[in-house]
Amino acid sequence: MKNQRGAARKTVENAARRAAGETGVPYAGELSESRQEALAEIDPGWCPVAWEIGWQRCYRLALAHVKAGGSLPAGAGELVVQGEDLGAWIAGQRVGWDKLMPAQQYLLETLGIEPAGEGEAVGPVRRSQDERWNTNLAAAREGHLRPARKHIELINAGGSGEGEQEAVKLGAWLDNTRRRAAKLSPERCAALDELGMRW
Structure with a gap:
C-alpha cells in the first residue's frame, strides 16, 4: 500500500505540474485513474493526497480509540493521545464540516x-492563565527542572491518579518562564523556588 500511496501522490503532483504548463513531465510511476478509484472504493482514506497528514493522524488515533472500546470526547482537553488533543480536533471538524472533502466527512x-447543528456552540474550551500555570507547575513537580526545550511531560489529566494523560511542553514552558522571570508574580517565583528552580 505504501508504494501505491507514493505513486498516487506522484500522479497528483505531476498533474498539477502539467496543469501549470510544465512540459516533459513523465507519466512513469503514476497510478491510472481506474486504479485510484478502485483503491478509494476499498478505503476512501487510503491516500490522503487532498488533505494534510496531521488530519489523517488524528483520524487514525480516534479510530483506534473507538475500536479499543473508548468513547469520543465531547470537548477539548478530555482526551489526549500521543500528544494530540482529540477533543479539540473533533470540535474543529464539526465546526469546519463544510470545508472538509466528502471522503473526510464519510470517515468522520x-x-x-x-457536523455541528445550527446554533450549537462547538469549540475549544479556553483555559484560564491560572489553569495553564497550574498544569505546567504540576508537570514540573512530576518531571525535573532542567529538561531539553522540546521535552514533553505526561501528567494525569485533571490531576486524578487514573485516566487519560495530558502532554505538557515542560521544556518550552520552563525556558520561557526563565526568560520572563522579571514579570512573574512573587507567588509564582516562590512556587518554582520551592521546586529548586535555577534562574
Whole structure:
C-alpha cells in the first residue's frame, strides 16, 4: 500500500505540474485513474493526497480509540493521545464540516462524528492563565527542572491518579518562564523556588 500511496501522490503532483504548463513531465510511476478509484472504493482514506497528514493522524488515533472500546470526547482537553488533543480536533471538524472533502466527512461519520447543528456552540474550551500555570507547575513537580526545550511531560489529566494523560511542553514552558522571570508574580517565583528552580 505504501508504494501505491507514493505513486498516487506522484500522479497528483505531476498533474498539477502539467496543469501549470510544465512540459516533459513523465507519466512513469503514476497510478491510472481506474486504479485510484478502485483503491478509494476499498478505503476512501487510503491516500490522503487532498488533505494534510496531521488530519489523517488524528483520524487514525480516534479510530483506534473507538475500536479499543473508548468513547469520543465531547470537548477539548478530555482526551489526549500521543500528544494530540482529540477533543479539540473533533470540535474543529464539526465546526469546519463544510470545508472538509466528502471522503473526510464519510470517515468522520463512520466514527459517529457529525457536523455541528445550527446554533450549537462547538469549540475549544479556553483555559484560564491560572489553569495553564497550574498544569505546567504540576508537570514540573512530576518531571525535573532542567529538561531539553522540546521535552514533553505526561501528567494525569485533571490531576486524578487514573485516566487519560495530558502532554505538557515542560521544556518550552520552563525556558520561557526563565526568560520572563522579571514579570512573574512573587507567588509564582516562590512556587518554582520551592521546586529548586535555577534562574
